[in-house]
Amino acid sequence: MKESMSTKNKISRIILYVLLGLAAIYTLFPIYFLFANSFKSQKEIVASPMNLPANWDFQYLKNAAEQINLLPSVTNTLIITVVSVALIVLVSSFTAWLMVRHKSKGSQVLFLVFTAAMLIPFQSVMYPLVSLMESLGLKNTVGLILMYGGFGLSMTIFLYHGFIKSVPVSLEEAAVIDGANIFQVFFKVVFPMVKPITVTAIITNAMWIWNDYLLPFLIIGNNRNKTLTLSLYYAKSLSGQYGNPWELIFPAVLICAIPILVVFVFLQRYIIEGMAAGAVKG
Amino acid sequence: MEKYYKKWFKVLIIPALVLFVVVILVPFIMGLTYSFTAWRGSYFKGSEHWWGALVGITNYLKVFRSEKFLSALAYTLKFTVVAVVMKNLVSLALALMVKNVDKGKGLFRTIYFFPNLLGGLAMGFVWSLIFQNIFSTVLFGGDSPIQIPFLCDMLQDPNKAVFAMAIMATWQSAGYMLLIYLNGLNNISEDLYEAAAIDGATAWQRFRYITLPMLMPSFTIVFFLTLSSSFKVLDENLALTNGNFGTRMLSLQILLSTRESTPANYGMAQAQAVIFFVIIAVISIAQVMITKRKEIEA
Secondary structure (H helix, E strand, O other): OHHHHHHHHHHHHHHHHHHHHHHHHHHHHHHHHHHHHHHOOHHHHHHOOOOOOOOOOOHHHHHHHHHOOHHHHHHHHHHHHHHHHHHHHHHHHHHHHHHHHOOOHHHHHHHHHHHHHHHOOHHHHHHHHHHHHHHOOOOOHHHHHHHHHHHHHHHHHHHHHHHHOOOOOHHHHHHHHOOOOHHHHHHHHHHHHOHHHHHHHHHHHHHHHHHOOHHHHHHOOOOOOOOHHHHHHHHHHHHOOOOOOHHHHHHHHHHHHHHHHHHHHHHHHHHHHHHHHHHHHO | OHHHHHHHHHHHOHHHHHHHHHHHHHHHHHHHHHOOEOEOOOOEOOEOOHHHOEOOOHHHHHHHHOHHHHHHHHHHHHHHHHHHHHHHHHHHHHHHHHHOOOOOHHHHHHHHHHHHHOOHHHHHHHHHHHHHHHHHHHHOOOOOOOOOHHHOOHHHOHHHHHHHHHHHHHHHHHHHHHHHHHHHHHOOOHHHHHHHHHOOOOHHHHHHHHHHHHOHHHHHHHHHHHHHHHHOOOHHHHHHHOOOOOOOOHHHHHHHHOOOOOOOOHHHHHHHHHHHHHHHHHHHHHHHHHHHHHHHHO
16 A cells, blocks of 8 residues: 555655646747757758757857847947846836835825836837927937836835845944935935845846847837837848848847846846745735 | 935936827827827828817727627637737646756756747747647648647638747747746745645645645746736737737737728727727736735635
């Protein structure tokens, strides 16, 4: 009786691992597919899409890098992402902190308004936003960063707000009594304590901004200062009038994915934990 | 301390306030207003100012008579239902399985999560070849021993394309939803299961009467996230079908609307954008209220 139970257990465990393994293969397949087809000619991609390349030809990657203007595109995307994320994290954490600490009607209403704004989809405001930015002379990279700042605010303030509520105020009082100014209190006392949410905020916002297509499309368009995803989009749509140029698309997509892959490999622990923490708090 | 915070609150809240007002509040109000005008993007028809170009609810009437808008709305709803169900089932099933293994938990979580980080548009191009080639000729069509016509040429048929886009969207977001479900599962006390096992509850009963009700908070989050992200979907739509073959959804419709009329009718596009907002707000609020109530009942 006991033995049959343990065999049954063993079998169900094996089934479990097989199912999870299959799901993992399925999840990774598109990435393998992307990788394998980035070194093949159009003909080879269409003829044998599943196989590894017959010979590893880097000319397609090189060509794609030229087509999407790799260096300027990456630099642009990097600048936009880093500055926007820094802006979002700084402003949101500061604002959320003061909102939690200063419990007036005004602060509560403000928090409610910020949170409610999460319901506004980007598409609902994009046309007037672009027109407003144009009239302010901000239809450029600076404007783009400010817009990401505005759109990232609601969600990030919400995250920090939930977390800071559980941070005791006594340390801050002690720091003030010791003569620290408000910035010292924030950066030396508060900011280190909210680190888990900062990680979450950085990841969610960075991924969104790095991969975003719509906002740069509306603001930058087919201009010289294109972001990576936008370059990819134009490279595809301009050369794809007669069928899809897979030998260009695959290496180009791979180039866009490599920075993310590298970051993920090094920071996967923080990323997974940060996302899980953010989900619970959110 | 209260006074100290109050003093600084008024000053240091300004950056957030300015960003919010300029990027969200003002465009939002502009959008509402302009949807009642003959807005052409860079000018107002027949006037220097918006108040001179008011046209009442003409734009809205036009929108509700527009074949393209109505079909995009219906198609978006269809996609949302399919995608929400698929994302929830897959992520919950995976979470339950991951919860029950002792080794490799972290590895599985990491693998399933990874697609979440990749760009939807970029990976959409990759998936379009997967659907066109791998699904249609290697796996489920061509000379394959498994013949499933439904999974072949999915991108050329609106009914199949809903599922194709949902498959890709699920692939991309299931790993994130899994993290939320897994968190919920880990918060359920083992004692409950032990007590139920002593009382002779079957596996199904334990799932139905312990796991499901205790997971309600996670459901609220996952439903909220999947519902709104599915309704707003753009990348999959753009990359997989480009809205062809009657597969255009609302986000893409709003984007293309201004390009399909000459002169570009931004007033009408904005009316669609406002309707889009109202639907999302109503769905999200209703959904959170309903699940919160369920949470309390359970």
